[in-house]
Amino acid sequence: MDMTPKLAIxxxxxxxxxxxxxxxxxxxxxxAYDEVPCPLxxxxxxxxxxxxxxxxxxIRHGPRPANYGLVIIAALMGAAIAARQILLHIMPGDPGxxxxxxxxxxxxxxxxxxxxxxxxxxVMLTFGKQFAPQPNAPARNTFDVLAVWLIIGFTGLNAxxxxxxxxxSGCPANPARYQLLN
Amino acid sequence: xxxxxxxxxxxxxxxxxxxxEAPSAVYVFFAGLxxxxxxxxxxxxxxxxxxx
Numbered sequence: 063m064d065m066t067p068k069l070a071i072x073x074x075x076x077x078x079x080x081x082x083x084x085x086x087x088x089x090x091x092x093x094a095y096d097e098v099p100c101p102l103x104x105x106x107x108x109x110x111x112x113x114x115x116x117x118x119x120x121i122r123h124g125p126r127p128a129n130y131g132l133v134i135i136a137a138l139m140g141a142a143i144a145a146r147q148i149l150l151h152i153m154p155g156d157p158g159x160x161x162x163x164x165x166x167x168x169x170x171x172x173x174x175x176x177x178x179x180x181x182x183x184x185v186m187l188t189f190g191k192q193f194a195p196q197p198n199a200p201a202r203n204t205f206d207v208l209a210v211w212l213i214i215g216f217t218g219l220n221a222x223x224x225x226x227x228x229x230x231s232g233c234p235a236n237p238a239r240y241q242l243l244n
Numbered sequence: 245x246x247x248x249x250x251x252x253x254x255x256x257x258x259x260x261x262x263x264x265e266a267p268s269a270v271y272v273f274f275a276g277l278x279x280x281x282x283x284x285x286x287x288x289x290x291x292x293x294x295x296x
Contacts, residue, residue, distance in 0.1 A: 101247070101287040102287060102288065105284055108251060112276060115254065119261045128270075132273060146284075149294060150292060152293070156293075210258070214258045217251055218255055221248050233287075
């Protein structure tokens with residue numbers, strides 16, 4: 063299979079939709095079940111938003127190996143944060159932090175997502191034809207552009223939510239309420 | 245406030261990636277990464293219940 067720049071851009075847009083879906087799920091859980099995210103949970107969301115910068119560069123300027131490098135770096139940061147939270151609750155009898163989704167806690171799902179992102183970037187890097195110089199700017203459609211603005215929008219919503227939760231000072235270690243709503 | 249800055253940083257990196265040339269977005273991305281690492285060191289203070 064030939065990985066054309068057009069196909070690579072489409073796959074990067076799909077990845078952005080995937081990252082947005084994870085953020086939407088986390089947001090839904092936060093609001094529907096009134097679970098205020100802890101600092102390490104927020105950091106994992108921050109790393110998730112960091113994953114999006116590489117694909118946006120690919121959609122806007124065309125595929126380059128460095129863009130996939132950015133995905134791997136952000137995913138390594140996120141995996142380190144999620145792994146620490148897994149290790150905090152790894153002892154038998156520890157109920158874990160927050161509720162579980164499909165049998166796994168959200169930080170475990172986050173770790174799996176970051177590992178999958180590393181794998182995805184590594185696989186994409188093996189398809190070299192997408193990096194061939196192109197005479198024209200890469201073609202984008204509404205599907206790609208919507209993916210970009212969706213993830214930027216959800217990052218902005220997360221910024222607003224973090225501000226409501228932590229207020230204008232440092233975030234508490236185990237937040238139970240929104241500082242700015244009291 | 246600190247997490248607001250972290251999210252805002254990456255939102256800015258995304259906007260720069262979309263509206264401007266690549267280098268500015270990459271610089272802001274790495275600034276966000278350093279800030280995230282600093283936040284991680286600030287908040288990951290609980291001792292792990294492990295021994296190696």
